Amino acid sequence: MTVHRRPQLPGVRRLARALAVTAAATTALGVTVAGSAHALPGAPAEPIAKNDVKAQIDQLYDEAEQASEKYNAAQEYQKRLQGETSTLQSQVAAGQESLNRLRQDLGALAGAQYRSGGMDPGVRLMLDSDPDAYLAGARALDQAAQRQNDALRQVLDRQRRLDQRRAEVGAKLAELEEVRRTLAQSKSEIHQRLVKAQRLLNGLGTVERARMVAEDAREAEQRATRGTDRLDLGDQPPSSDRAAAALAAAISKIGSPYVYGSTGPRTFDCSGLMYWSWRQAGVTLPRTSQAQASAGQRISLGEARPGDLVIFYKDMHHVGMYAGGGVVVHAPYPGAKVRYESVNAMPVAGVVRV
Template structure:
């Protein structure tokens, strides 16, 4: 059977396409070579002289592991952002606690001076004793009945009461933020470990294949993506719909300029990206700061239907929203797919669409 001529996508010359495919094969081969030093941990090894592992079966398992790794990566990125925010809030609250404590101390010092003056002038009356009892609420409740609370002292005690309440509230908030921070750091560590575990397992599986099988898998993956994007034709038709806005046009151009860039977990450019990192970087070029993760990006703009999608819109994939791409027109997105792959075009129907967002 005669194979159709390989389509040449916009922004890519035949020589560049060949070089990128070679780079991709080398990247996958290097990952698999590294995996040879890692215990297979359950991966099926071929028996000496027996048949090699099933290539299709390995690909299916590796794809699943990459999906789980991407989910862990998005959780890790979200936890990292939360940790930074909580640390900043905790620091601000601790600064406010110190400031409030200083105000309380100053007010108590002023009241102590009033008490000292009262004592020197003839002893300490019951009102002053109440004032120094450390219970401003009790003082205010009882001073009126004693008829001995001067207006100035009453104002001072009210101020002290307000300051003490603010101090107690800030202390409670700071304690809560620090507890949240500890929980988020634990989640971050778990997500990072899950990411590394899935990657090691995927590499070990790839290590069970021959170099030729690995090269064929890499070529097959890219070929299938291009066939989905071009719908089996010899060219990519992105349609003629304009971007949804001037800024969307800038973000789209930035993303298209990164075709062929490698996928790296947690990367936000300019030379490597994960899925949400590519969206984050592209829109930054348009002066817009998106949330960092695909789940957060799903709520980073106005929801529209897929039928309304225009170039520059975000397309969020899968029920848990762990993947994102940018609509480029003609039922096609540009996205950073998975390790060993490069930023490329993909049919919007290749993955289940969870949401479409107009920034």
Template sequence: MVMPHRPTHPGRAALPGTARRFARALAVTAAATTALAIAAAGGAQAVPTAPTPDKKDVKAQVDQLYSEAEQASEKSNAAEEAQKRLQSESGVLQAQVAEGQDALNRMRGQLSTVAAAEYRSGGMDPSVQLMLSSDPERYLDRARNLAQAAEQRAASLREVVEQQRRLDQRRAEATSKLAELDGVRKSLVDCKQQVQQRLKSAQVLLNTLDAHDRAQLAAQDARDAHDRAARGTDRVDLGTQSPSSDRAAAALAAAIGKIGSPYVYGSTGPGSFDCSGLMYWAWRQAGVTLPRTSQAQAFGGQRISLAEARPGDLVIFFRDMHHVGMYAGGGVVVHAPYPGARVRYESVSAMPVAAVVRP
């Protein structure tokens, strides 16, 4: 049987089998590519673009974290000072315990020797010894000497008892100091961890800004501090008020000489400082050793009012006294502000004043 001839579609030439299969493959590929492109476009629209962080919000959060880091830093400084003190005190007590034990051992040894001698010679009643003695007068002299020796031994025994009491007391004090030292060490570790966590969180926030915005933020912060200190003029006017003493003048000159140095928590110079570290270092240059922390420095001299402040005096800020600067005159302090900033001038009214101290 002869099959009828199928007419060719107008305008299209008949394709061999292989060519037809290739054409179908191209069509499927094109369709799949189109579908993928549409899906990708839809997916791209589904993922929201991250909003650009607001520099003011970032700065406010970073400032808060830096404030918390400084509070923890001052606690860490206090713990380090306490650790040094307790190590010294416990060392002295342990040395006293060792010396006391040696002295007690010697006393006990002497008493043991005397007791053994008395035991060996004390088997006969003294009245019988007197009757049998060929020289009673000599015996009585010897008896009097023995009585005196007995009194001395009794006194020695009382001293042994007193030495034991003192030794027990020193041991108890040493044990207490060591327990306190252990607590301070744990507190120090905790404070340092808090500082690191706050600084890390602040850096994460800053990293949400690009390098240009971060630089702008730091520059603007420095300009704002200068404007507050200079009251809108070109230069900071420290006035003409003289320091309270030659030492105060020397301390102020040392602090001003460190303007531009970086803030590093726990540092007391000479290349970097935290807030209380700058005060500590500057006054050391004047021959005065201040307490290490801002809280301790608040009680390290004569309390005066802000109206009485003179160059070189310490100005303690915030209710918990976690920040300190040095009064430079003209309503201005010089201080180490916070991590990432440098030693600079600042208006005394920029932060709440808790106390003013004249070392």
């Protein structure tokens, strides 16, 4: 069994993030934390218990990550719709060009029919020096006209369908823009909560904050190492060569900062790390954790092998990569860095083998 020296882990899931998550998250997302002398509306006048601060920070982090994954999904959806719109516009242009050519052909045909239509067809047949040739030409003319009419109907029908589809895509894009505005507003509200949480932390005092962070870090490391000073990833092989390459890529980014919406190569969010790592193995995953949950074969946690994706929480808003020995590598939350983590530190929603 391969035994790795346990690297020093920052606090895992429950509030070793206390100071870093609030300051770093607000900075990364464009929010400046005011000094403690400037009170926020609704700021509590009384000190808040340490456990309450922990619970509030955890909730703020979960809400922020949920919003981030939804925002990532909205961006991906917008890209897809923009691609569909571009394709439809090209199809409409080609259909219009074909329609214009048909109109020109039909115009020429109508002119020929007009020029020859001043005489009764029976009279023309009697007077024509070659009746058989006249009949053959007339039949060919009728057939050509029918083909043109059929083609015209087809192009018109296709253009109607394309116009309808383009209108549908336009409506979806408008809806998507509204969703993005809503998500941006939600993020802004979360940032304000992070600022408030920072004030609550400041109210605990320097000594108490340091003690709280140190306690959480010790507890997190004990969970990840099962109470030892070593990180044991076991000797189970990855499920494939590609999984091995993806895992190696993810491990190579341990220590990289978490940043909302980032897919590397220097910063990552949770699904962005999975996306980047599997790209290094030649596989393009979906962008979000929810979509990555459907990117391969669903297996049980007991069947997990290195390189498999581990999806966390009921709404699947977080994802990590199984590294072996009950440990995942993941980008945890704002203010933290890519690191190893116990798979039991968060509720597992599913495991996916790509």
